Amino acid sequence: MQEAALPSEAKCLADAKEVQSTHPRAGEQMSGAEMVIEVLAQEGVDTVFGYSGGAILPTYDAVFRFNERNRTQPEEEPMRLVVPANEQGAGFMAAGYARSSGKVGVFLVTSGPGATNTVTPIRDCMADSIPVVAITGQVPRSAMGTDAFQEAPIVNIMGACAKHVFLVTRPEQLEETIRTAFEVARSGRPGPVVVDLPKDVQNWVGHFKGEGVLDIRGYRQRMEALATQRLSEQKAKDFFALLEQSRRPLLYVGGGAIHGDGAEAVMAFAKEHGIPAVTTVMGLGAVDSTDDLCLHMLGMHGTAYANYAVEDCDFIVAVGARFDDRVAARAELFAPLAEHVAHIDIDAAEIGKVKRVDWSHIGEAGHAMQSLLEYGRAFGFKKDYSRWAAHCQELRKRHPMDYKQDGDLIQPQAVMASLNAITRGEAIVSTGVGQHQMWAAQYLDFKYPRLWMTSGSMGTMGFGLPAAIGAQFANPNAIVIDVDGDGSLRMNLGEMETVTTYGLPVKILLLNNNGDGMVRQWQRLYFNDRFSGSDKSLHKKDFVKAAEADGFEFARRVDSREALDEAMAAFVGFDGPAFLEVMIDPDAGVYPMVGPGMGYKQMVTGDHIPGREIPEIGSGRTDKIDQSEMF
């Protein structure tokens, strides 16, 4: 039914001649593969992560030829090709590149297994709203659907995970498709876009137009409306009316504040009115965590003072945050004293999805917060929240983050504190998933956005190392540290070699507790110490030797408290790839903890953080919690 409406190829060629593209190669005859690379260059791509294979060979060849053609001096790579150990690594490298730079990350893999290996990073990028474009080779159009060698139904598989999947069936629309993929990845709520590219389309030869995008009417119209959406004066008045009624307002800042370039405006707004802020795990760095107004992370493993502030506030202003289950497991128990909830998000579907809101604005966090800041000034809005801010400071003093200070074993929190003393919130940090991720989130400072990279929503173990590699490519002069766990590091251990292959000064800080610590923590709490499948004390891996085998010139292990600070300083200061393994107390737990499916009133602060002693009727619910509701 589609073909009839298609412009014929001849018509396309005619159209191409009319196009007044400024691209120097516009009008030239070239292969589909070359067009792909020309468009990538046009989109500002300087690094492509990927692993080659049969169905993507023509495009790899085009990268090689592009570099040959555009090289101005020997060895220069205008479009760098970074080859991982496994395609999953390429996906997370592109994600790390995107997260740390704000630009679209690109990865290029072959059909079948190459493409399916990137399903996890694609889903991960979707869940954390990270803009990447994945180009996957596909068997030739004529072979599709025949169970050909290295064939997989990528449109179907990725369709369920990505923001969008394009299958290029019409080569004359190839360049438009690639451009549109970038547009879609960036626009609105960012996300991953997959372009499935049959091999014969890569080999097809046609006229390069040098410009043009696909006609995606509905989507583009909605995105344009979104981009031009301004916060109206009336809406701002309504907002300040709610703020006026409030005595204890709290900013609840999520990853959207970072993606939507809102960090500066959020901070300015907080400062202007003296309103404290909590951030989600994705929002770390959106508010300078060393600022007095920042109460750090809220949620399941948030700081006690952030969570108590959520309990106490009477007006919650969510900026690019989505009340997910790690923050508001039970929406009705979240911020129970909040008389009003305001919500700013780029995605209309997030408004009212979990929590009923009294005021909302659909748009970019940066624009929205800047508008509120300016309207507030124009209205002459002044209200003194200093008593509330002082109360939050008092919470911080009374319920500070703390951990076991005695004993011979190294406490993981002390490792984070030791690192933080050196990096002071200015290094790029990535993590795997589990206890080490939460300790890093709790104990490290982040002064700016895009310094903190973690698999927040998907919780993908193995994210840390490849993400750090990608971030180092995007920020060659930055200190990039992968804080990892022994379980997570194993998942993409092959990428250790990628670090040294490319001579990247990536730092890997391994907190080794011989097992899956977070799983063990839950098994201790909810499964009567039955450590099914989570103990790795019998594993034989010598991580330091592994690092040495991969060419790390700095590879050390620390197992005494006394040696920690010296080793940490040498590690961070090392000029080149560095690996530091710290043997930590295997019984250390992550606290505070709000159990799954519970409200913050039931937060357990552990042995070292003083909690509020409010006897709570029914707080014994821990024992009765429905196992199927726990995740």
Place this chain on the structure above:
Amino acid sequence: MRHIISILVENEFGALSRIAGLFTARGYNIDSLTVAPTDDATLSRMTLVTQGDERIVEQILKQLNKLLDVVKVVDITEATHIERELMLVKVEAVSTESREEFKRLADIFDARVVDVTATTYTIEVIGRGSKLDAFLALLESSTPMEVVRSGVIGIARGDQLIEGSHEGLLR
């Protein structure tokens, strides 16, 4: 509550599977789904019948609005509308008595016998779903040999147009 959602989509590869996939992934149910190109060959129109409370239907509309292929989404149940479904029923009609009876029944329902053999009638019934249900209920004593239903299509009454209304785009 039952909702009839009209969706204009790009007549593109994979659009149908993406929409169906959204419903599967998010656990929304589909009572019926019809799809065909419109007078504009680059567009298809889907009519989807689903069940859910206000909150769920709001999410369905918002999630649909995020899809690239979706040009326009409207919950036509919100306004007065016309809905129709087509059903073809094959029944065993051997005796004169039963042939008469089916004919009479068809007349009452404004239905037509569209195919006849020595032993069967095929009856075409058009109307709202409830009318089709009622027709089938009446046939219960003589179980139909085969039933095929098209699923619901719907359109708003009056001068309301799916293309013309700009609401719903940015809700």
